[in-house]
Structure formats: C-alpha cells, structure tokens
Amino acid sequence: MMALADFEYGDTIHRCFRCGYCKFPVDWTDVNNCPAYARYRMETYSCGGRLWLTRAWLSDEIDWTAHFAHIMFSCTACKNCEAKCPLSFNVDILNMITAAKGEMVERGTIPPLVKEFLENIQRHGNPYGTPKAKRGDWLDGMGLKPYQGQDYLYYVGCIGSYDTRAQEIARALGAVLDRAGVSFGVLGVEEGCDGNDVNMIGEQGLFEVLAEDNIAQFKDLGVHRIVTLSPHAYNAIKNEYPCYEGDFEVLHYTQLLQCLISDGDLDISKGFEARVTFHDPCFLGRWNGEYEASREILQAIPGVTFIELEKNRESALCCGGGGGNFYIDFLGGSPDSPSRRRVREAHETGANILAVACPSCLNMLEDAVKSEELEDKISVQDISEIVAKACGITA
Amino acid sequence: MDSVYEALVEIVGPEHVSSQPEELFIYSWDLGTTEPHRPDYAVAPRTAEEIRKIVQLANKEKIPVVPLGGGLSLAGLAVPFKGGILLDLKRMDDIIEVNERARYALVECGVSQGKLTAYLERHHPHLTHSEPGAPPAATIAGNVVIHGQGDLAHPYGFNSDMINGLEVVTPTGEICQFGSCAIGAGWFTLHPLPDVGLFLGWTGTTGIITKVSLRLFPCKKIRGMAQFVVDDEDLVPEVFYKITHTQMVEDIMATSQAIPPFSSELHHFTINIAADSEKELEFKLEIVFDDTLGEYIHKGDGGYLGFIRGLERPQLSKTSDWRKGGGFEYVGSIMPIEQYPECYRRGKEISERHDIPYTVLARCIGTAHAMMFSWTYAFNRADPKTIEHAREALHETDDLALELGGTIWKPGLYGQRLVMEKLNPNTLELMRKIKQLLDPNGIMNPGNWEAQ
Numbered sequence: 110m111m112a113l114a115d116f117e118y119g120d121t122i123h124r125c126f127r128c129g130y131c132k133f134p135v136d137w138t139d140v141n142n143c144p145a146y147a148r149y150r151m152e153t154y155s156c157g158g159r160l161w162l163t164r165a166w167l168s169d170e171i172d173w174t175a176h177f178a179h180i181m182f183s184c185t186a187c188k189n190c191e192a193k194c195p196l197s198f199n200v201d202i203l204n205m206i207t208a209a210k211g212e213m214v215e216r217g218t219i220p221p222l223v224k225e226f227l228e229n230i231q232r233h234g235n236p237y238g239t240p241k242a243k244r245g246d247w248l249d250g251m252g253l254k255p256y257q258g259q260d261y262l263y264y265v266g267c268i269g270s271y272d273t274r275a276q277e278i279a280r281a282l283g284a285v286l287d288r289a290g291v292s293f294g295v296l297g298v299e300e301g302c303d304g305n306d307v308n309m310i311g312e313q314g315l316f317e318v319l320a321e322d323n324i325a326q327f328k329d330l331g332v333h334r335i336v337t338l339s340p341h342a343y344n345a346i347k348n349e350y351p352c353y354e355g356d357f358e359v360l361h362y363t364q365l366l367q368c369l370i371s372d373g374d375l376d377i378s379k380g381f382e383a384r385v386t387f388h389d390p391c392f393l394g395r396w397n398g399e400y401e402a403s404r405e406i407l408q409a410i411p412g413v414t415f416i417e418l419e420k421n422r423e424s425a426l427c428c429g430g431g432g433g434n435f436y437i438d439f440l441g442g443s444p445d446s447p448s449r450r451r452v453r454e455a456h457e458t459g460a461n462i463l464a465v466a467c468p469s470c471l472n473m474l475e476d477a478v479k480s481e482e483l484e485d486k487i488s489v490q491d492i493s494e495i496v497a498k499a500c501g502i503t504a
Numbered sequence: 505m506d507s508v509y510e511a512l513v514e515i516v517g518p519e520h521v522s523s524q525p526e527e528l529f530i531y532s533w534d535l536g537t538t539e540p541h542r543p544d545y546a547v548a549p550r551t552a553e554e555i556r557k558i559v560q561l562a563n564k565e566k567i568p569v570v571p572l573g574g575g576l577s578l579a580g581l582a583v584p585f586k587g588g589i590l591l592d593l594k595r596m597d598d599i600i601e602v603n604e605r606a607r608y609a610l611v612e613c614g615v616s617q618g619k620l621t622a623y624l625e626r627h628h629p630h631l632t633h634s635e636p637g638a639p640p641a642a643t644i645a646g647n648v649v650i651h652g653q654g655d656l657a658h659p660y661g662f663n664s665d666m667i668n669g670l671e672v673v674t675p676t677g678e679i680c681q682f683g684s685c686a687i688g689a690g691w692f693t694l695h696p697l698p699d700v701g702l703f704l705g706w707t708g709t710t711g712i713i714t715k716v717s718l719r720l721f722p723c724k725k726i727r728g729m730a731q732f733v734v735d736d737e738d739l740v741p742e743v744f745y746k747i748t749h750t751q752m753v754e755d756i757m758a759t760s761q762a763i764p765p766f767s768s769e770l771h772h773f774t775i776n777i778a779a780d781s782e783k784e785l786e787f788k789l790e791i792v793f794d795d796t797l798g799e800y801i802h803k804g805d806g807g808y809l810g811f812i813r814g815l816e817r818p819q820l821s822k823t824s825d826w827r828k829g830g831g832f833e834y835v836g837s838i839m840p841i842e843q844y845p846e847c848y849r850r851g852k853e854i855s856e857r858h859d860i861p862y863t864v865l866a867r868c869i870g871t872a873h874a875m876m877f878s879w880t881y882a883f884n885r886a887d888p889k890t891i892e893h894a895r896e897a898l899h900e901t902d903d904l905a906l907e908l909g910g911t912i913w914k915p916g917l918y919g920q921r922l923v924m925e926k927l928n929p930n931t932l933e934l935m936r937k938i939k940q941l942l943d944p945n946g947i948m949n950p951g952n953w954e955a956q
C-alpha cells in the first residue's frame with residue numbers, strides 16, 4: 110500500500126492552503142465553478158478538500174471509505190481549479206487528484222460504477238458494455254468511406270458511436286465534412302476507445318493499452334491527420350499519445366469547420382434565425398486553450414444572434430460529465446447538479462439554442478434541460494448539427 | 505442511526521448533513537496552526553428557519569453549534585473545540601437586494617466577498633464595498649463578526665461599522681432583526697434603535713447572523729494603486745498622518761518583508777486612489793505626492809514608485825507558499841499608528857528567533873485613528889517543527905500586541921485569554937452575564953470568549 114512518502118506528489122500536496130480561490134470563475138461570480146463543490150457544497154467536495162483528504166488518507170489519518178471514493182471520483186477533471194489557484198503548484202493539482210484515484214484503482218477500492226465503466230471498456234472497448242460489433246451502427250445508410258489513406262481519419266469516439274442522441278451529431282458531422290469535400294474516412298467497427306476518461310479516472314494501465322492499440326492501428330493504416338468529434342479524444346490524442354510515440358496532427362472538428370468556412374469551402378449562407386449561446390467544453394477550452402473556433406463558426410452563420418454565457422471561456426462551468434461522470438454520474442440528481450445550473454445559466458441569457466461541441470456535454474445538458482422542464486424554451490444542439498442546418502443539409 | 509443525525513436530516517435534507525469521517529476530518533481543521541478538533545456533524549443549512557430548528561435541537565440535546573463562513577479567519581475561531589454541529593453557512597449565499605440610491609446591499613450570511621464584488625462590478629458599477637484582502641471565499645458575515653477591515657477602512661473604518669441592519673438566530677432559536685428593518689422599514693440604517701453590539705466581535709458565541717445589510721460606497725471610474733517607499737520605520741507614522749490629512753485616498757497600507765531580500769527592511773506604502781476623471785486623478789496625485797510627500801522625496805527619505813491603474817485582486821494566500829509549505833497564520837492587532845516602528849522592530853526579532861522570514865503589514869483605519877498591524881508567520885504544513893515555531897511566535901506576538909498598548913484583533917483562544925485577563929473586571933462580568941442570558945446552555949462556539 111502506498112504511503113505519502115511514495116506518492117509522486119508527496120512533497121507537494123501539503124502546499125494547498127485551502128483558501129478556495131479554485132471554487133471561483135475568473136471574475137469571482139460565485140463559488141460554484143468547481144462542479145463537484147457546486148453539487149454538494151461541503152468542503153470535502155471542493156478541490157482543496159480533495160487534496161487535504163488525499164494527504165490524510167496517504168498518511169493514515171483517515172481510512173478509505175466508499176464516501177471518500179465518491180468524493181474523489183466526483184471530480185470531473187474540468188481544470189477550473191488549476192486555472193484559478195494562485196499558487197505555483199497549481200499545474201499539478203489534477204495530477205494529484207488523478208494519482209489518488211489511480212491509487213484506488215490499484216488497490217481495487219473503487220466505486221462499483223467506476224469499476225463497471227472500466228470493465229466495460231476493457232471488455233467491449235466502450236463504457237456502455239455494448240458489443241464492439243455495434244460500434245459502426247451509427248454509419249448505417251450514411252455511405253461514409255472506411256479510412257483508406259484519405260487526408261483525415263474522422264475519429265468518432267465511444268459516445269458518438271453508441272449513444273443514440275450522440276450518433277445524430279456523429280452523422281451530422283460526417284455529412285458536413287462530406288458536403289465540404291473533405292477527404293476523410295472512418296474506422297467504424299474497427300475504432301477503439303480513445304481512453305481520455307480512463308486516464309482521468311487514473312487507470313493508467315488500461316489507458317496505455319488503449320493508446321498503444323490505437324496508435325498501432327493508426328500507424329498501420331497510415332493515418333497522419335485526425336479530426337475528432339469529441340474534445341476528450343482530441344485531448345488524449347493531442348497531449349497523451351505523443352508519450353507513446355503517437356504523433357499525429359489532430360484537430361477538433363470545430364477547428365476544421367472554422368477553416369473550411371473561412372476559406373469558403375463550406376457554404377453556410379442558408380443560415381437560420383436563432384439566438385445561440387455556447388458552452389465551452391473543458392477539454393477544448395481550459396485543457397487546450399481553444400476558445401475561438403466555435404464562436405467564429407456560430408457568429409458566421411447568417412441569422413444567428415450570438416450571446417455569451419456569463420461564465421464563458423476560462424470561466425465556463427463544467428457540465429459535470431468529465432472524468433467518466435457522463436457514465437458514473439456522481440454529480441447528477443439534483444437542481445444543484447452542474448448540468449442543471451449550466452442550463453439555467455444558458456436560459457437566463459435569453460438564447461433558444463445552447464450550442465455545444467462535445468457529445469458528452471450534449472448528453473449532460475440535454476438531460477438537464479428536461480429535468481429543468483425547459484424543453485420549450487431552449488434546445489441543446491451540437492455545432493455539427495447547427496452547421497448542417499446552416500448548410501441546408503438538414504431542415 | 506443516531507437521533508440527532510436523523511433530526512438534522514429532517515431539517516436540512518440528507519445531502520446537507522454528514523457524520524462521515526471525511527467531512528468530520530475536513531471541518532476539524534483550521535488553515536492556521538490550531539490543533540484540529542472533530543465536530544460530530546457537519547451541516548449546511550439553506551435558510552434562517554433551518555438554522556432556528558438546528559439551534560433548538562442543539563439546545564434540547566445540549567450539543568455545541570459552531571458557525572463557519574469561509575473558514576479563513578486563521579485563528580482557529582471556527583474549530584469545534586467541543587465537537588457538536590459544525591454549521592457551514594456558505595449555501596446561504598443570495599444577494600437579496602442592492603439599493604443603489606441608499607447605497608446598501610442586503611445579503612445572506614454566506615455570500616462571499618468575491619461574489620459581492622463581482623455582482624457590484626457587473627450590475628452596480630457605481631458602487632463598491634470595503635473588500636478585505638482575504639481570499640474571495642471569505643464571507644461578508646464572517647468578516648463583520650470579527651470586525652474585519654477592507655480597502656475602504658481609511659475613509660469609513662471597520663467593516664463592522666458599515667452595518668445597516670442584521671438578522672440573527674439567537675442561541676435559543678429566535679430569529680431577530682436589528683436596525684430599521686426591525687420595524688418593517690428598509691434595511692437602510694442601524695441607528696437609532698438599540699445597537700447590535702451583542703453579535704459583533706463575539707465570534708459566533710452569541711448567535712448566528714443570517715442576513716447583513718452592508719453599506720456600499722461610491723465606486724469611481726478610475727481606481728488604482730500608488731506605491732511609495734521609505735527606508736526608515738520611524739517615518740511611517742507621520743507619513744500615515746500626513747496622507748490621511750489630505751482626505752484624497754481610499755486605502756493606505758504599509759508593508760515590510762524579508763522576501764525578496766533586496767527590499768527587506770524597506771517600508772512600502774500602497775495607497776489606493778480613485779477618481780472619476782483624469783483631472784481629478786492628476787489633482788489627487790499632485791496633492792498627495794507633490795504637496796504632501798514631496799518633502800520626503802526631495803530629502804531622499806522616500807521614493808514615489810508610480811501609480812498603477814486597476815485594483816489587483818489580493819492574492820495574499822501566496823504567503824502560504826513562500827517555503828512551499830502551504831501554511832501561515834498571523835496575529836492582527838488594532839494599534840495606535842505611532843507604534844508602527846516598535847511593532848516592526850519587535851516583530852522582526854520574533855521572526856528571526858523562530859527562523860521565519862518576517863512579514864508585517866499595517867492598514868490605516870479611519871483618519872489615522874488606529875491601524876491594523878499584523879505579523880505573519882509562514883510554516884510548512886508537512887513539518888510539525890515549523891508549525892510549533894509559528895505557534896510559539898504567534899503567542900509571543902499576542903503578548904507583544906498587548907504590551908505595546910494595542911488590542912488583539914480576532915484573537916484565538918490564547919489571545920482571548922490574554923485579553924480577558926486584562927479586561928476591566930466589570931466589563932468581563934457584563935460579558936459573562938450577556939453570554940449567560942443569550943446562551944444559557946453554552947452551546948454557541950464553546951471554547952471562545954469563555955469568561956469564567
């Protein structure tokens with residue numbers, strides 16, 4: 110069993126002062142920008158709480174309990190804390206939390222839902238436990254080509270491949286890329302899990318296997334450029350795969366669409382009338398500093414009035430889906446759930462569309478719209494769908 | 505399942521009460537050097553009515569109730585020394601009303617300093633409150649309870665002097681209001697009704713404040729910080745005196761610290777100046793730095809380091825990271841300004857004795873009526889020896905504050921004992937009677953201000 114002295118961050122973790130800057134967005138609007146703290150509002154669920162508890166656990170001051178594990182795995186890896194903590198160790202905050210989760214994985218003391226999540230990925234290559242053979246079902250009737258050396262591999266990811274609603278955006282993006290004449294192919298049933306959330310859960314071993322398998326497959330197929338549907342996959346391929354000699358040029362699809370539009374290769378002149386606000390996904394924004402592509406796309410669509418959410422860019426409140434929480438959902442079930450808070454914030458802007466650029470955010474926020482009974486006021490739409498409509502691909 | 509737990513669940517719902525080891529661990533710790541003590545329950549109420557029921561339950565069961573705001577007062581003031589119910593008040597964080605014309609904000613007790621600042625910036629840019637240098641998670645109520653001071657302390661005094669009204673749950677579970685609100689009028693004035701001195705400075709031992717009406721002040725279009733430096737501590741009191749005579753500035757602070765070494769032993773003034781136009785700004789800078797402090801500059805005793813636009817948000821918690829140690833605590837005192845040189849010299853000696861880089865700060869309160877002088881001691885949370893050193897230094901400094909003719913601000917238990925030993929016996933007896941009357945079962949934040 111690991112002791113504090115053996116913990117990779119054993120000489121850092123005591124530096125958290127528990128001052129609480131990390132609960133805030135940039136402009137201090139409220140203390141609810143750590144999604145887990147927003148949900149539970151006990152100090153244990155704040156970032157500082159997690160760091161102090163981890164240190165206490167590794168120093169044998171507290172024992173492992175299911176509740177402690179719940180506290181740790183409710184962290185969505187949204188990075189708000191790292192963006193706001195004024196102290197220089199802030200770059201390691203998430204590493205510390207993830208390492209603590211990893212230690213629980215190692216000891217086999219993880220919540221049943223986390224175990225299920227990981228086992229499903231290990232056995233079936235997706236968190237849902239759906240047979241791998243069904244991974245390509247989203248492609249039915251689409252006529253998209255398998256990847257055979259085209260310019261781009263269109264990497265869809267687990268949620269876009271299996272979740273019924275997310276499949277719609279996977280298809281919308283396929284159709285838009287097709288319309289723009291992009292040379293791309295898909296892996297369909299051969300696609301594997303990108304592993305981003307496995308990594309955030311701290312299951313390093315499984316992540317390595319997934320990353321290495323994907324890298325080997327991409328290399329075998331001669332892939333050089335990848336465009337992803339999900340910011341989570343984008344993050345893993347961009348920032349983690351190079352550690353396993355997987356160096357690919359990777360774009361999130363919003364970055365590609367923004368180039369296509371600005372170069373005149375994608376005609377969105379049909380447009381449509383809507384008041385649209387945009388929710389920054391953590392793995393595009395805080396993790397990778399990409400804040401502009403989505404905004405430029407939305408602002409370029411004729412008829413769209415773009416309205417910023419009060420908490421935007423670096424200050425965006427996470428939807429609560431990261432770190433596997435789109436599946437384990439430790440933050441759900443309450444009006445204080447971050448997804449419901451976020452949807453209320455979006456509604457307050459007066460927008461009738463809440464635009465997202467991530468299948469996980471799509472699911473989380475769409476469910477929240479239903480829970481808030483706002484279906485007739487605001488709809489959650491992915492930018493891929495919005496662009497498909499602006500191109501006249503869909504009505 | 506124990507009956508108190510069940511009763512608490514009944515009051516606040518299952519998600520807002522815990523007797524699990526993790527919550528009990530976290531809420532047992534202060535951020536400073538105070539030894540931890542576990543509560544039996546951690547509860548996060550949402551309304552005054554819930555608090556009323558909790559207090560009634562606590563009286564019935566004779567168990568302590570310890571209110572907690574941001575938990576940033578650093579002197580162990582919300583450590584549940586005798587267990588009981590730890591009330592985390594931060595869920596009560598609605599800004600209920602901002603009255604632009606009467607310049608006040610009515611807030612629930614758990615509203616953070618940061619939230620009020622952001623709200624005013626966005627919705628009432630002509631108004632501001634006296635924001636303390638504490639991290640933004642500090643609460644409005646927690647700050648007035650301990651007589652905090654913010655960046656308008658020079659023109660307007662202690663934050664607890666800026667109260668227009670309070671709502672309080674008494675230790676026996678009555679919800680009371682004080683000020684004009686108590687007669688059903690607006691929350692615009694505290695006077696001339698009987699005062700609320702029963703709840704301020706008592707660190708939650710006489711009741712739980714649930715609402716505060718706080719005075720707001722004009723926020724000028726340009727706000728910024730000027731820097732002035734002197735190398736002789738003996739000059740500091742007269743510089744304070746002269747600047748305050750101009751009545752041209754907002755906040756005035758003097759700091760001196762061992763790190764970085766090149767500016768050690770210098771005394772840096774940070775002087776906040778606000779103006780609605782360039783003309784006004786130029787005029788104020790001229791009055792303060794040419795007409796008033798010019799003589800020091802000409803004689804080579806002082807230097808003007810410039811004016812920076814914008815008030816930088818305080819990030820004083822960086823102090824905790826000096827030695828990558830994660831902790832610090834300070835003794836604050838309210839002291840005549842003329843004692844600055846002695847406070848500085850003696851404080852530096854204490855720091856050196858305990859091998860802690862010295863950090864001192866003085867903030868002007870009122871028109872140089874007093875200063876809040878603080879001595880800060882950083883420690884390494886992972887090294888018990890350094891914590892012990894800091895604790896000893898803090899105790900020596902508590903003694904020093906009284907020796908130099910000041911009072912200790914927000915003293916911890918050690919400092920409270922020192923103050924009570926010095927207190928006029930009749931005053932102490934009156935305090936005891938008030939406490940007995942308000943809190944017959946002694947449930948509120950026990951350990952603090954226990955006048956035996």
Ligand SMILES: Cc1cc2nc3c(=O)[nH]c(=O)nc-3n(C[C@H](O)[C@H](O)[C@H](O)COP(=O)(O)OP(=O)(O)OC[C@H]3O[C@@H](n4cnc5c(N)ncnc54)[C@H](O)[C@@H]3O)c2cc1C
Binds near residue numbers: 572574593644654
């Ligand atoms: C880096 C740093 C800088 C600081 N700078 C300043 C400064 O410039 N000015 C300043 O004034 N302070 C400063 N402080 C001290 C302190 O953080 C602030 O005064 C802060 O506002 C205290 O509020 P809190 O909510 O954290 O109170 P807490 O620490 O939670 O509570 C303080 C006391 O009040 C009681 N209490 C809390 N809420 C209530 C309530 N609603 N009803 C009854 N009792 C209650 C608690 O039991 C406790 O005894 C600083 C602290 C730090 C760490």
Ligand code: SF4
Binds near residue numbers: 124126157
């Ligand atoms: S992580 Fe940083 S900001 Fe958050 S409590 Fe710790 S020291 Fe403060």
Ligand code: SF4
Binds near residue numbers: 146184
């Ligand atoms: S990463 Fe997000 S959820 Fe996790 S502690 Fe930081 S702010 Fe909270």
